[in-house]
Amino acid sequence: MNRDPNPRYALHAQLDADTFPVAAFALSDLRLMDDANYPWVVLVPRVAQARELVDLDSSQRHALSDEIDRVSRALHDGFKPYKLNIAALGNLVPQLHVHVIARRQDDPAWPSPVWGRVAARPYTPEQLVERVALLQDLFRD
Amino acid sequence: MNRDPNPRYALHAQLDADTFPVAAFALSDLRLMDDANYPWVVLVPRVAQARELVDLDSSQRHALSDEIDRVSRALHDGFKPYKLNIAALGNLVPQLHVHVIARRQDDPAWPSPVWGRVAARPYTPEQLVERVALLQDLFRD
Numbered sequence: 001m002n003r004d005p006n007p008r009y010a011l012h013a014q015l016d017a018d019t020f021p022v023a024a025f026a027l028s029d030l031r032l033m034d035d036a037n038y039p040w041v042v043l044v045p046r047v048a049q050a051r052e053l054v055d056l057d058s059s060q061r062h063a064l065s066d067e068i069d070r071v072s073r074a075l076h077d078g079f080k081p082y083k084l085n086i087a088a089l090g091n092l093v094p095q096l097h098v099h100v101i102a103r104r105q106d107d108p109a110w111p112s113p114v115w116g117r118v119a120a121r122p123y124t125p126e127q128l129v130e131r132v133a134l135l136q137d138l139f140r141d
Numbered sequence: 142m143n144r145d146p147n148p149r150y151a152l153h154a155q156l157d158a159d160t161f162p163v164a165a166f167a168l169s170d171l172r173l174m175d176d177a178n179y180p181w182v183v184l185v186p187r188v189a190q191a192r193e194l195v196d197l198d199s200s201q202r203h204a205l206s207d208e209i210d211r212v213s214r215a216l217h218d219g220f221k222p223y224k225l226n227i228a229a230l231g232n233l234v235p236q237l238h239v240h241v242i243a244r245r246q247d248d249p250a251w252p253s254p255v256w257g258r259v260a261a262r263p264y265t266p267e268q269l270v271e272r273v274a275l276l277q278d279l280f281r282d
Contacts, residue, residue, distance in 0.1 A: 052225055054213045065206045072195045084193055087228035091244060091252040103232060111232040115254050 009048040012095035022132055023139045027063040028098075030071065032135060035120040036127060037109070039079045039102040041135070043067055050096040053088055068098060074138040075102040085113060150189040153236035163273055164280045168204040169239075171212060173276060176261040177268060178250070180220045180243040182276070184208055191237040194229055209239060215279040216243045226254060 011029070019031035019042055033040040045064055050056060056064060072084050081102035088098045101114055109117035123131060160172035160183055174181040186205055191197060197205060213225050222243035229239045242255055250258035264272060
């Protein structure tokens with residue numbers, strides 16, 4: 001277990017490939033998943049070697065809870081979802097990351113969880129610029 | 142949003158049907174999912190009307206984070222999983238509940254998330270008694 005913030009933190013290559021940067025919070029980086037099927041972001045705590053939630057200490061866990069709350073409220077405001085899905089899975093990518101996904105009853109995977117249901121639909125460059133700007137507006141203080 | 146503990150809390154009928162009681166923590170009830178494919182429990186905060194994590198206030202969220210941590214550590218100790226999966230989905234059952242699932246690389250759904258992959262394998266009465274006792278032992282103070 002890693003209990004101290006560690007300067008050797010680096011984003012995992014697979015997360016780097018699958019997501020785009022949106023914002024940096026106190027603990028975590030917020031990144032957009034490259035799948036236009038859903039408003040889908042991930043929070044990646046900048047804690048070296050963290051793989052499970054139990055690898056965070058108590059203050060880091062509470063900070064992560066606060067950041068999940070902030071992201072959840074912003075997605076609610078910005079996308080009016082029917083339901084939020086929040087998950088730390090990591091079966092394929094070992095670096096700790098938390099999915100926050102705004103679900104609609106007419107989205108392509110509903111009511112199933114999104115993972116492995118429908119092929120990802122990558123953003124076009126124009127869509128990507130627009131979506132990142134919209135998200136960054138939601139997190140402007 | 143419901144910000145106060147509420148005496149009118151009641152367990153949702155579907156969760157009642159799908160799970161068995163294991164323990165009561167300060168905020169949440171811990172219940173065993175009736176699926177012997179995985180060590181799979183759910184935490185159900187006893188907060189009336191709560192549907193999303195954002196329906197908890199800050200102290201309730203931090204308490205839930207602490208209870209997720211406690212359950213995660215117990216499942217680690219008791220089952221030595223390769224990975225924990227932790228999720229608040231609620232697309233089908235609207236009452237807020239958090240899944241904590243101990244995953245193995247030889248479990249029937251690996252590496253997919255468990256939902257909707259493999260038919261649930263209900264515990265026999267004998268297995269159920271043994272599993273609940275084992276879990277209760279893990280949470281004895």
